Amino acid sequence: MKTVGFDLLKVSVIVTKVVIILYFMNSKLTFFTYQNF
């Protein structure tokens, strides 16, 4: 693991970002929708 340069925190950061990307990508999120005021 040392040669790869990863530790648990780094792996967690990567996994979290991958989850965020897969979940929200091009999803037209509700909190990004808008009202035409």
Place this chain on the structure above:
Amino acid sequence: MALNSFSFVLIAVLAVLACRLWAPRLIREAVTLLLSFYFLSTYLSDGKQVALLCSFLALVFAVGFCKARSTSLWPATISFAIVISFWIGLFLLKDPDLFKSVNPFNGNPIKIIGISYIVFRGITFVLEVAPGDRLSLITFVNYMLFFPTLLAGPIERYQRFDASTAQQLLWEASGYQALNRVLNGFIKKFVIADNLMELGIFSMTAPGNDFSTPMLWIGALLMLTILLLDFSGYCDIVIGIAALMGFKLIENFNFPLMAKNLQDFWSRWHMSLGSVIQDYVFSPLSKVVITRMGREQQMYGIASIYVIAMVLVAMWHGTTWGFLIFGMLQGAVLFAIQIRREWARARAKALKIKFTGQQTAASLWFGRVSTYLFVSLTMIWWQGTVPEALKTYQKLAGW
């Protein structure tokens, strides 16, 4: 093939593994080239595109080869003529309606993805190769069609790319940083920018939409931020993947929203394009002005070059009247900034005080906000035709 598709991720993983696992340069280059060909092939649909692309690559390599083999000094006029012809060819190709009577693409349009970037890489290759250089065809084709940068840059320099190809990187701590950057890029582009795009003025003024004036102002003011997230996110993905493969690509953005004036903004936004224009348009023309114009006229000569450079930058994006107007507006303000700076310098000299160019915090923030507003509002010229852009301005004014 979209960057957020499974196919692209697979290609990127294969390329990273190939570059990391195999030491011989030839194997790494061959695998990268095959993957680049595959990536490009997903955007090609007919033989004319392939023929044109192959002809262009052959022409650029032949010119570079002749230049590298020439023993005497390579005449600058030849390079200049070649670069001008590439520019003209690019304009004619991008807009088949331009100069209809002499345009070979009129009635016979050929669209090639990322052609503006490919032509610019060709220009930098022709200008950077020096007599005596050893050229490799496979490195050259890899440089021209390198799949991470094929769609929208950054516009890498040949010598840097060649140097990156020559070295074999081992997996190290930077691997995490590169992977992290790729993921940040995906979040910026595909999670934030894509979802916000409908809040930008370009979407709001699309046919069928009718938004109120306050909404249009929000769209106009958000557009620059959305485009920054979109383009810099894409660059993060590309630069990160290239870094994982062992290539250190040129950076494209340096916090452009913190620019204190328009000159500063254009030195921080799309820096790889800016550096090409700086090296091959601005600097040579500046030399001409300094050597051939009198002291009094030099200031106006240099300032005029800003207008020429910005018009070229704008027209590179598109050959519409809107882009021309955008470029002229940017150039005119850069001209004014240059004149003002020279005036302040002359005034400091007359008063016998040291010219530092320092700003107060208030003027710094005024500069940042006004630069953001100016770029945001002039960007409206990018969309559609001149009447459409004027209509958008009319709506923003509440008329």
